[in-house]
Amino acid sequence: MATLYEQLAEALALRIHEGSLQPGERLPSVRQTCGQAQVSASTVFQAYDLLESRGLIEARPRSGFFVRKQPRKAAPPALALPARADSTEVAISELVFEVLHSTRDRDVVPLGSAFPSPDLFPLDRLARDGARAMRRLAPQALTSELASGNARLREALRARCVRQGMQVGSDDPIITNGAMEALNLSLQAVTQPGDVVALEAPTFYAALQALERLHLKAVEIPTHPQWGVEPDGLAEVIQRHRVAACWLMPQFQNPLGALMPHARKQAVMHTLTQAGIPVVEDDVYGELHHGSTRPLPLKAFDREGLVLYCSSFSKCLAPGYRVGWAMAGRFSHQVHKLKMMSSLATSVPSQLAIAEYLEEGGYDRHLRQLRHALADSLALLREQVLRHFPKGTRVSRPDGGYFLWVHMPDQVDTLVLHRQALAQGISIAPGVLFSADQRFRSAMRLNGGHPSDARLTQAVRWLGAQAQMQMQTGAA
Numbered sequence: 001m002a003t004l005y006e007q008l009a010e011a012l013a014l015r016i017h018e019g020s021l022q023p024g025e026r027l028p029s030v031r032q033t034c035g036q037a038q039v040s041a042s043t044v045f046q047a048y049d050l051l052e053s054r055g056l057i058e059a060r061p062r063s064g065f066f067v068r069k070q071p072r073k074a075a076p077p078a079l080a081l082p083a084r085a086d087s088t089e090v091a092i093s094e095l096v097f098e099v100l101h102s103t104r105d106r107d108v109v110p111l112g113s114a115f116p117s118p119d120l121f122p123l124d125r126l127a128r129d130g131a132r133a134m135r136r137l138a139p140q141a142l143t144s145e146l147a148s149g150n151a152r153l154r155e156a157l158r159a160r161c162v163r164q165g166m167q168v169g170s171d172d173p174i175i176t177n178g179a180m181e182a183l184n185l186s187l188q189a190v191t192q193p194g195d196v197v198a199l200e201a202p203t204f205y206a207a208l209q210a211l212e213r214l215h216l217k218a219v220e221i222p223t224h225p226q227w228g229v230e231p232d233g234l235a236e237v238i239q240r241h242r243v244a245a246c247w248l249m250p251q252f253q254n255p256l257g258a259l260m261p262h263a264r265k266q267a268v269m270h271t272l273t274q275a276g277i278p279v280v281e282d283d284v285y286g287e288l289h290h291g292s293t294r295p296l297p298l299k300a301f302d303r304e305g306l307v308l309y310c311s312s313f314s315k316c317l318a319p320g321y322r323v324g325w326a327m328a329g330r331f332s333h334q335v336h337k338l339k340m341m342s343s344l345a346t347s348v349p350s351q352l353a354i355a356e357y358l359e360e361g362g363y364d365r366h367l368r369q370l371r372h373a374l375a376d377s378l379a380l381l382r383e384q385v386l387r388h389f390p391k392g393t394r395v396s397r398p399d400g401g402y403f404l405w406v407h408m409p410d411q412v413d414t415l416v417l418h419r420q421a422l423a424q425g426i427s428i429a430p431g432v433l434f435s436a437d438q439r440f441r442s443a444m445r446l447n448g449g450h451p452s453d454a455r456l457t458q459a460v461r462w463l464g465a466q467a468q469m470q471m472q473t474g475a476a
């Protein structure tokens with residue numbers, strides 16, 4: 001027996017197929033549908049979510065839902081990932097340090113790295129733009145724009161964020177030392193030690209480290225590997241725990257690569273707004289979509305200033321420059337104060353180089369090239385993994401970013417594999433890094449952001465063979 005929302009979705013799908021709802025036509029508003037079908041708003045959101053995930057409709061910010069002009073192909077089936085029901089203290093840092101330390105060696109095959117190939121970035125042009133901007137800099141500007149950041153850079157970012165559907169406040173954005181500082185300050189602004197924070201499962205290890213540093217507890221939200229946070233799962237978590245804040249990566253989640261459909265974002269924002277729970281949104285991969293349009297961030301669906309949006313140039317333009325930003329909504333003032341109390345300001349030369357680069361033009365062209373390169377290298381890596389890894393291995397199929405989440409049969413222990421691989425000059429990011437209780441032992445994250453070469457191909461083949469051997473010998 002289909003659930004209410006599935007029945008509603010089917011009824012609407014039928015109208016689309018029969019043509020009584022035409023391509024490009026607006027669907028009835030959520031409120032109208034609630035009235036007509038005698039169902040709750042969350043049922044309507046779920047039905048629209050389902051239709052969006054099937055590629056039949058699309059959400060447009062502040063306009064509603066529309067029948068897609070050309071239906072998009074539905075996504076492949078899920079990798080099953082159960083979430084833990086209770087909240088956990090976090091103590092992950094030592095393990096993360098041990099593993100990450102090994103991935104920084106330049107001679108190691110960087111499958112465990114979090115960065116794409118440095119050759120994909122316009123580093124020469126950034127250096128020239130930076131030098132020119134610094135020569136023109138009035139000396140007093142070195143100290144007059146502390147805390148919030150360089151005015152030119154902030155203006156350029158404001159314009160981009162408005163184009164991406166976000167509401168931008170007069171104090172936005174605050175320039176930070178990479179996204180990491182934006183995220184840490186944002187989390188600190190909305191929590192007290194001992195609070196519970198809800199996160200995706202699996203999640204980025206630095207999110208867990210941020211919780212550990214601030215003495216916060218983690219609770220997992222059921223997360224679909226392709227579509228991200230489950231709205232019903234989130235509602236349940238909020239019912240069971242006193243959640244002080246969420247930390248979410250709705251665009252190309254690290255490590256899953258999941259992208260939340262717009263209807264799902266709307267449903268999540270609806271639930272969080274009703275509960276008055278702030279959400280730290282990590283969007284460092286949003287620009288790296290492989291399709292033609294940039295997905296709207298969660299913040300584009302936020303009417304109450306509850307989203308503290310964080311991003312940076314580290315993954316798409318200038319790794320190592322450490323320039324990120326926070327658009328903290330109603331918490332801007334707290335984040336601003338915390339920025340002043342922690343690092344005071346962000347390096348002026350780095351900010352200026354990027355401001356000059358953005359003003360001179362070419363960023364969007366660079367992004368198009370980067371997206372193509374990453375989509376190609378990721379697809380190639382996926383193909384190689386499917387060819388060389390043991391039977392029963394499941395591999396994510398992200399629509400953006402450059403990570404693959406590889407789930408192998410239970411007998412494989414990727415922490416063991418990580419240590420064996422390092423001895424061969426190969427790094428991986430073992431699954432234990434991605435949850436507070438070090439689950440996901442048979443999974444790992446692989447970086448597909450480096451052009452394929454003989455060494456990389458060889459490394460994938462070696463990893464596959466080694467995993468197979470673990471399965472046969474029970475080495476795990």
Ligand SMILES: Cc1ncc(COP(=O)(O)O)c(C=O)c1O
Pocket residue numbers: 114115177178179180181204206249254282284311312313314315323324
């Ligand atoms: C999901 C996610 N958020 C944040 C960061 C950190 O970004 P930044 O280098 O700008 O501090 C990373 C880097 O790996 C990341 O993967």
